[in-house]
Amino acid sequence: MADKKPNPALMKPVQPSNELVAVVGSSPLPRTEVVSKVWDYIKSNNLQNPENKRELLADEKLQAVFDGKSKVSMFEMNKHFAQHLS
Template structure:
C-alpha cells in the first residue's frame, strides 16, 4: 500500500529568504513544519509573545523584517507573512 501524500507540500524543503534565515539561524532549505518550529522557538526564547494576549506576537528588529513592520501581529496572520519568505 502506498503512503499518503497529503502532507507532501508541508514536508518539501523550501528556500528561505535572508531575513527569515536571520531569525531561524538556518539558511535552509527547510520544510514548512521545521520553519514553524524554529520560528516559535525564537519567539519563545526572546519572549516576543504579548503577555496580555498570547495570540499576538510583538516583533523585535529581526522579526519586523519578516512580518513587514513593527506592529504586533496575530499568530494566524504571521503564517501569511512567513509564506512570503519561502520559495
C-alpha cells in the first residue's frame, strides 16, 4: 500500500475574505488550516447544536460566512468556504 501524499492544492495558502478574517485571522492559510481554525472557533464559542452535533449554530461572524444562515450542517460548511477563499 503506497503512502498517501497530501493534496498539494489543499496545502497551498489561500487568502480568506473579510468575513472569514473575523474568524481565522488575516494571514493566508492552507485550506486544511482554515477548516481547523473554524472548528476551533465553533468549539470555543459552543456553536454546535447540543441535540444534533452535526448542526452548527452560526453567530454573527459565521453568519457572514454562511450567507446569512443561522444554522448549517457540518457538511455544508466547506461549500460556504469556497466563495470566501482566493
